[in-house]
Amino acid sequence: MEANPRGIPKAPFVENVEDHVSEQEPVEIVLRKFQEAVAKYKFMEVNMLQRKRNLDAKIPEIRKTLEMVQFLQSQASKEDETKEIETLYELNDTLYATAKIQPTGKVCLWLGANVMLEYPVEEAADLLKTKLESALKTLKNTEEDLAYLRDQITTMEVNTARVYNWDVKQRRLARAKAETESKE
Secondary structure, three states: OOEOOOEEEOOOOOOHHHHOOOOOOOOOHHHHHHHHHHHHHHHHHHHHHHHHHHHHHHHHHHHHHHHHHHHHHHHHOOOOOOEEEEEEEEEOOOOOOOOOEOEEEEEEEEOOOOOEEEEEEHHHHHHHHHHHHHHHHHHHHHHHHHHHHHHHHHHHHHOOOOOEEHHHHHHHHHHHHHHHHHHO
16 A cells, blocks of 8 residues: 555545445445545544644744854853853743853753753754754654645545445436336
């Protein structure tokens, strides 16, 4: 079965409904399978949208942290290491405080799960660049997967409509045939 690079299966397009529906697989079973496939694709889409939202929130934070580390890196590399840096830092969403800091060549980064580690400024900058590149790549892949999933959902919905319409047509033909036979 075909799939995209991250393993999401490709939805088959039903060219000829008669070939797809048979005695072994009546219309009701085919429609149920199609509806299950649509539900699976929509479940994947919801998960991808959540991942995208998380990345959309995470990437600006990584960028902001990287900019700050690069600023500290530039300050630490100047000759006058005794000069203090006056800055505002965020205590809460709308609350800031003023601080004077001495460049030390080290910085502490939150890694997640309530873990903070101290890094040399250069190592922290490299780590943040790597995290940013990874997050941007994951965001790109997630956006590609979302577009792919939308295509697969559309394909399965079209398949469902085609099979349903074919079934309605077959029932009408059978009813018309039964009516003409009963008149004879």
